[in-house]
Amino acid sequence: MGNHFSKIIFELKTKILSPKLNNLHRKSEASLGVKSLSTLNFVKRQAIIQHAVKHSTFYREKYAGLPLVEDGMQTHEDFLALPPLTRDELRSNFRSIKADNVAFSNYRKARTSGTTSAPVFLLHDKRHPETPIRWRILNWWGIEPCENQAFIYRYKKPFINSLKNKALWWPTKRVFLAMANPSAKQLNKFVHDFNHIKPALVQGYVDVVFEFAMYLLDNDIKIHPPKMVWVTSAPLFEEQREIMKKAFGAPVCDQYGNTEILLIAAECPVQNGLHMMQDTVHIEFVDDNNQPVQPNTTGKILLTDLTNYAFPLIRYEIGDEGKYKDHMCSCGSSLPLMDNVRGRQSMNIRTPSGLRIRGEHIMAMFEGYMKAFKEIQLRQEANFSVCIEYVPRKLNQGSKEADEMTKLLMLRARCEIAVDCREIQKIQQVGLKSPLIISNLELP
Known part of the structure; x- marks a missing residue:
């Protein structure tokens, strides 16, 4: 009865206080029923490019001389002729990228964490929030927005933010845990509150959700199993996934997103890759010449946000690598699939001869060892070591596993570089993220 009542109140509240959000959710789901998502995607690309050329000084100058400035984008080849937007351009041209016809009330400012370089600033278009896409993903897993949720993050939310969050999502109950050195009392309280509200969803950063999962297993603590655990912010080791699944008694959903475009792709319960949100973002996998690679081939990821009219992002070279899958999912969704993102282009180890060891390959090598660690991080110095x-x-655990990982990496690097290991108390964080690799190499 209580859950049914909460659902009625939640839906009524959403329709009255957030009718726009409710309408966007319905429209986003309706878009999946169109005859051709690829056609819808193309039309939306045409519209965002036309808008950018008209209302963004940066794009007007960047695309100067291209036929589409006058005629608009007519073919896919026209789109492939567009020079990508680089991270340096994004960092240096904030004011000129911003559309000149957007009201202050229609955007909010955001900044990246600066995991691989200095942070960049951008705008999110408040007219197209990510919530409808989030609700779409939750629906795949049988979770309704009105159901209770638990969040595990690194740091405690400011008190005023917690109050706002509770008011915004009432009558849904939400519990939060900050995993930055929590006390036994805080952990026990979170477990108690968790079992009291019985959340359908657990969400948080990969490393801290994994750490909490290990705490549950180490102490033989049973919790009410949610419907799904949703992790973000870092690549997910498959061993981590299995440990979380065991601790929570629930499947773990991997997703791909970033500060620039919050929800790009996510797993459904079939878990055979990530469904790309083709109606809100255009994703390309390209070679060094920014031309499409074949399906199932690793390429640079270029992103075009189809909904951000406040701060257009067109063929944005985010710095990630991924693969497009050449088959559809057995779940029946019309959204195409990509492989799980295992790392960034810049998240790799390099040798003096030019050998590049991708982050995804390092993750594969280290599978089977992660149970011994709370966290790991590879630090490459200027001398390539x-x-x-x-x-x-x-205490006194992990040295044997770390030695084995050291040998594996040295062999993979063809013994061109020195590799060692050491125990530390805390790995380096960059913003809210914990990158697998910190590189001090000065690359050309």
Whole structure:
């Protein structure tokens, strides 16, 4: 009865106080029923490019001389002729990228964490929030927005933000845990509150959700199983996924998103890759010449936000790598699939001869060892040497596993670089993220 009542109140509140959000959710789901998502995607690309050329000084100058400035984008080849937007351009041209016809009330400012370089600033278009896409993903997993939720993050939310969050999503109940050195009392309270509200969803950063999962297993603590655990902010080791699944008694959903475009792709319960949100973002996998690679081939990821008219992002080279899958999912969704993103282009180890060891390959090598650690991080210095820094789960644990990982990486690097390991108390964080690789190489 209580859940049914909460659902009625939540839906009524949403329709009255957030009718626009409710309408956007209905429209987003209706878009999946169109005859051709690729045609819808193309039309939306035409519209955002036309808008950018007209209302953004940066794009008007960047595309000067291209036929589409006068005639608009007519073919896919016209689109492929557009020079990508680089991270340096985004960092240096904030004012000129911003559309000149957007009201202050229609955008909010955001900044990246600066995981691989200095942070960049951008605008999010408040007229097209990510919530409808989030609700779409939750629906795949049988979760309704009105159901209770639990969040595990690194730091405690400011008190005023917590109050606003509770008021915004009432009558949904939400519990939060900050995993930055929590006390036994805080952990026990979170477990108690968790079991009291029985959340359908657990969401948080990969590393801290994994750490909490290990705490549950180490202490043989049982919690009410949610319908799904949603992790973000870092690549997900498959071993981490299995441990979380065991601790929470629930499947773990991997997703792909970033500060620039919050929700790009996510897993459905079939878990055979990530469904790309083709109606809100255009994703390309390209070679060094920015031309499409074949399906199932790793390429640079270029992103075009189809909904951000306040701050257009067109063929944005985010710095990630990924693969397009050449088959549709057995779940029946019309959204195409991509492989799980395992790392950034710049998240790799390099050798003096030019060998590049991708982050995804390092993750694959290290599978089977992660149970011994809370966190690991690879630090490459200017002389190409690498140190595997690790935080053990328990005292006097992890040294054997770290030694084995050191040998594996040295062999993979063809013994061109020195590799060692050391135990530390805390890995380096960049913004809210914990990158797998910190590189001090000065690359050309």
